[in-house]
Amino acid sequence: MAGSGVFAELLDGDTFKYYADGQWKRSTSGNSMTVINPTSRSTYYKLSVCTKEEMDHMFDAAREAQRAWARVPLWRRAEALHKAAALLKQNKDVIAECLVKEVAKPAKDSVTEVVRSADFIDYTAEEGIRILSEGKCLVPDSFPGNERNKLCLSSRIPLGVVLAIPPFNYPVNLSVSKIAPALIAGNAVVVKPPMQGSVAALHMIQCFHLAGFPKGLISAITIKVADLGDALTTHPAINCISFTGGDSGIAIAKRAGMVPLQMELGGKDACIVLDDADLDLAAANIIKGGFSFSGQRCTAVKIVLAMDTIANKLVEKVNVKVARLSVGPPEVDSDITPVVSESSADFIEGLVMDARQKGAKLWQEYRREGNLIWPILIDNVRPDMRITWEEPFGPIIPVIRIRTIEEGVQHCNSSRYGLQGCVFTNNIHRALIVSDAMETGTVQINSAPARGPDHFPFQGLRDSGIGSQGITNSIHMMTKVKSTVINLPVSSYTMG
Ligand code: G3H
Numbered sequence: 001m002a003g004s005g006v007f008a009e010l011l012d013g014d015t016f017k018y019y020a021d022g023q024w025k026r027s028t029s030g031n032s033m034t035v036i037n038p039t040s041r042s043t044y045y046k047l048s049v050c051t052k053e054e055m056d057h058m059f060d061a062a063r064e065a066q067r068a069w070a071r072v073p074l075w076r077r078a079e080a081l082h083k084a085a086a087l088l089k090q091n092k093d094v095i096a097e098c099l100v101k102e103v104a105k106p107a108k109d110s111v112t113e114v115v116r117s118a119d120f121i122d123y124t125a126e127e128g129i130r131i132l133s134e135g136k137c138l139v140p141d142s143f144p145g146n147e148r149n150k151l152c153l154s155s156r157i158p159l160g161v162v163l164a165i166p167p168f169n170y171p172v173n174l175s176v177s178k179i180a181p182a183l184i185a186g187n188a189v190v191v192k193p194p195m196q197g198s199v200a201a202l203h204m205i206q207c208f209h210l211a212g213f214p215k216g217l218i219s220a221i222t223i224k225v226a227d228l229g230d231a232l233t234t235h236p237a238i239n240c241i242s243f244t245g246g247d248s249g250i251a252i253a254k255r256a257g258m259v260p261l262q263m264e265l266g267g268k269d270a271c272i273v274l275d276d277a278d279l280d281l282a283a284a285n286i287i288k289g290g291f292s293f294s295g296q297r298c299t300a301v302k303i304v305l306a307m308d309t310i311a312n313k314l315v316e317k318v319n320v321k322v323a324r325l326s327v328g329p330p331e332v333d334s335d336i337t338p339v340v341s342e343s344s345a346d347f348i349e350g351l352v353m354d355a356r357q358k359g360a361k362l363w364q365e366y367r368r369e370g371n372l373i374w375p376i377l378i379d380n381v382r383p384d385m386r387i388t389w390e391e392p393f394g395p396i397i398p399v400i401r402i403r404t405i406e407e408g409v410q411h412c413n414s415s416r417y418g419l420q421g422c423v424f425t426n427n428i429h430r431a432l433i434v435s436d437a438m439e440t441g442t443v444q445i446n447s448a449p450a451r452g453p454d455h456f457p458f459q460g461l462r463d464s465g466i467g468s469q470g471i472t473n474s475i476h477m478m479t480k481v482k483s484t485v486i487n488l489p490v491s492s493y494t495m496g
């Protein structure tokens with residue numbers, strides 16, 4: 001159960017504390033805020049509301065701890081990360097239960113998220129050793145006018161303090177995907193967990209605490225974003241921001257100043273199905289890509305662009321599979337579970353109603369109970385409908401019928417988003433031509449969009465983001481190059 005066993009120190013009465021100075025603390029504000037269970041729509045957990053002074057103190061402590069951490073041998077940093085990963089795995093059930101209650105993630109997927117996070121940390125520790133143990137030595141005489149009397153030694157050093165802001169849909173996995181690269185590289189981290197998902201994230205932080213990381217190096221702050229969000233994201237102590245979420249990332253990026261940014265924002269990932277595609281494969285991937293975690297993934301299939309010669313057959317196959325999806329609470333592993341909040345459900349409903357009113361065909365009857373929305377395939381979608389361009393983050397998939405491949409690619413490239421896309425065809429040459437033409441960070445051939453495996457590069461174009469993720473890229477992004485140039489007396493190089 002949350003807040004029990006090795007997690008007991010997280011709780012003060014019924015309120016979860018925040019983490020700073022290597023301790024769990026109750027905020028001096030005396031205020032709390034609530035985490036709503038999306039299924040019951042009632043308060044499930046309470047969190048401390050931290051003050052500005054507590055935030056400032058966290059950053060001061062982070063700066064101090066980081067200077068010492070940067071000097072800790074790389075192999076010891078890796079060792080500590082492996083310990084945290086082992087603790088996460090040992091405590092996967094209790095953390096997964098928090099995910100079920102806070103974000104209504106199906107029970108099995110919740111366990112998978114925690115295990116994937118532990119694997120992420122282990123891989124990062126090893127990849128960090130590979131990347132950071134190597135440097136370069138340059139000699140100068142390849143550049144005109146130089147003799148061979150200088151040596152440039154360069155290696156990678158940490159940035160300083162990384163602000164990590166993960167989203168509700170992966171509060172554990174997308175926290176560790178920021179924390180682990182930051183730490184292996186010698187940085188400190190301040191984590192601002194999402195409101196829904198905070199308790200799971202705080203439990204994950206306790207695994208780092210138990211692994212013995214130095215005090216102040218990792219902090220977790222719980223704040224009311226409306227009050228302290230700007231102060232947090234523009235804090236002068238920040239040397240890097242890694243954010244995953246929605247459009248608020250654009251505002252953060254505009255205000256951030258001269259710090260490296262890693263921003264994973266929205267997506268409107270298109271699935272282009274050509275006339276020679278394996279339609280069973282395409283249908284299975286549309287279901288998996290569009291409806292896993294009820295469509296609440298930035299990489300979800302958010303629009304299907306089907307060649308009109310095969311569209312009827314494809315839709316028929318997808319509909320058979322939609323009818324088989326189970327709908328209900330996350331505890332019993334339903335395929336479709338309640339979306340994260342009432343406002344999110346209202347937004348999704350608005351998109352469905354707009355499409356219906358403008359003449360789209362809903363293959364399933366629209367049905368909603370509380371935050372639970374039954375899965376729908378919306379056919380004959382046209383450009384004047386909101387669902388064509390907006391990201392629903394819910395269990396609805398729009399279908400547009402296209403006459404040519406170019407039409408599909410052009411649609412995809414007209415979106416303000418450019419995260420991923422996918423193309424289904426049995427002709428690899430056509431697949432590569434489409435991939436080349438699609439302006440997205442990644443194109444999947446014959447599979448649904450996905451971030452993993454977690455060491456693959458992961459990035460978006462346009463409003464989908466800045467920078468590239470994936471373990472290797474995150475380590476590079478959270479470090480900078482430092483050079484030392486050894487200048488030798490010229491005479492020692494002109495031997496006679
Ligand atoms: O929601 C955004 C995530 O980065 C998507 O990750 O493809 O593993 O579900 P995923």
